[in-house]
Amino acid sequence: MLKERIEMKKKILLTVSVSILLLSLSILGTLPVTRVNASLTYCVYPGQSIQEAINSAESGGIIYVYNGTYYEHVVVNKQISLIGKNRSTTVIDGNGTGSVINITSSYVNVYGFTIRNGTNGISIRDSFYNIISGNIVTDNQRGMYLFAYSCPCHAPRKNTIVNNTIKSNSIGIRLEIATENAIYHNNFINNTIQTYVTTGYANTWDDGYPSGGNYWSNHICTGNPNDGSQPYTIDTDNIDHYPFQNPNSWRPSTIIGDVNGDGVVDICDIVIVAIAFGSKPGSPKWNPDADLNDDETVDIEDIVLAAINFGAKYS
Numbered sequence: 001m002l003k004e005r006i007e008m009k010k011k012i013l014l015t016v017s018v019s020i021l022l023l024s025l026s027i028l029g030t031l032p033v034t035r036v037n038a039s040l041t042y043c044v045y046p047g048q049s050i051q052e053a054i055n056s057a058e059s060g061g062i063i064y065v066y067n068g069t070y071y072e073h074v075v076v077n078k079q080i081s082l083i084g085k086n087r088s089t090t091v092i093d094g095n096g097t098g099s100v101i102n103i104t105s106s107y108v109n110v111y112g113f114t115i116r117n118g119t120n121g122i123s124i125r126d127s128f129y130n131i132i133s134g135n136i137v138t139d140n141q142r143g144m145y146l147f148a149y150s151c152p153c154h155a156p157r158k159n160t161i162v163n164n165t166i167k168s169n170s171i172g173i174r175l176e177i178a179t180e181n182a183i184y185h186n187n188f189i190n191n192t193i194q195t196y197v198t199t200g201y202a203n204t205w206d207d208g209y210p211s212g213g214n215y216w217s218n219h220i221c222t223g224n225p226n227d228g229s230q231p232y233t234i235d236t237d238n239i240d241h242y243p244f245q246n247p248n249s250w251r252p253s254t255i256i257g258d259v260n261g262d263g264v265v266d267i268c269d270i271v272i273v274a275i276a277f278g279s280k281p282g283s284p285k286w287n288p289d290a291d292l293n294d295d296e297t298v299d300i301e302d303i304v305l306a307a308i309n310f311g312a313k314y315s
């Protein structure tokens with residue numbers, strides 16, 4: 001019985017995933033930023049507005065942004081996944097002012113962008129359980145800014161910031177009254193001030209050993225990660241116990257299907273695989289992260305691998 005139930009669960013998950021896949025594939029050729037299916041996926045092309053897509057989306061929706069440079073100040077005020085096609089070539093530029101992406105809702109995913117040239121690259125205000133992964137955040141006054149807008153009781157908590165490169169900002173990350181957030185497997189490179197943290201508020205800067213913490217360009221240590229003998233100390237409540245000697249040296253997520261490396265296999269991962277469906281190295285849609293079985297093709301086998309592990313997370 002148990003085996004049958006597991007098989008049934010797999011079948012249901014596969015059906016759901018393939019439906020999502022087909023839906024995703026069916027919309028990739030369309031141009032308007034219009035709703036494709038109830039609250040699911042919107043595509044944004046160069047010349048269109050990411051904000052308009054967010055405004056149209058319902059909670060739980062996915063905004064998929066094609067390669068290009070978008071000069072916008074994006075406000076994310078509802079629970080959505082904002083996914084860029086390629087972190088190097090899908091660019092949101094703040095034109096030197098404001099927050100490039102301002103997150104005021106909880107349960108938001110932001111994956112796969114270059115976010116640049118703002119007062120804040122990404123700001124997270126009074127909100128929780130957001131996941132910022134796989135982005136390049138550069139040339140902002142504050143790369144990331146987590147803060148309580150109204151009162152300390154709204155201090156941002158439980159946000160996860162993983163697999164980002166945060167470089168050449170005046171301040172890499174500013175945590176102003178923010179606590180219990182997890183920040184690991186990021187590259188902090190040549191920010192004038194790497195971190196600026198309000199004292200008395202504790203956050204997590206590593207994922208334990210041997211998973212490790214972050215790479216810091218201003219911290220010399222040995223090992224990927226270091227064994228704990230050369231921690232990167234911000235203050236007594238904020239210590240990266242296991243920093244990395246070299247950038248990008250963390251092991252990929254050990255959960256098959258966790259494409260964006262945030263520790264859980266969910267709809268965001270399935271969509272990333274679906275978007276790369278049919279691609280091989282060299283093709284425009286190719287994303288090596290989506291090739292879960294490493295056979296240099298993103299196909300149904302990769303979708304199935306993600307579907308089987310749907311819901312899995314680090315314990």
Ligand SMILES: [Ca+2]
Pocket residue numbers: 257258259260261262263264265266268269
């Ligand atoms: Ca994931």
Ligand SMILES: [Ca+2]
Pocket residue numbers: 290291292293294295296297298299301302
């Ligand atoms: Ca594959």
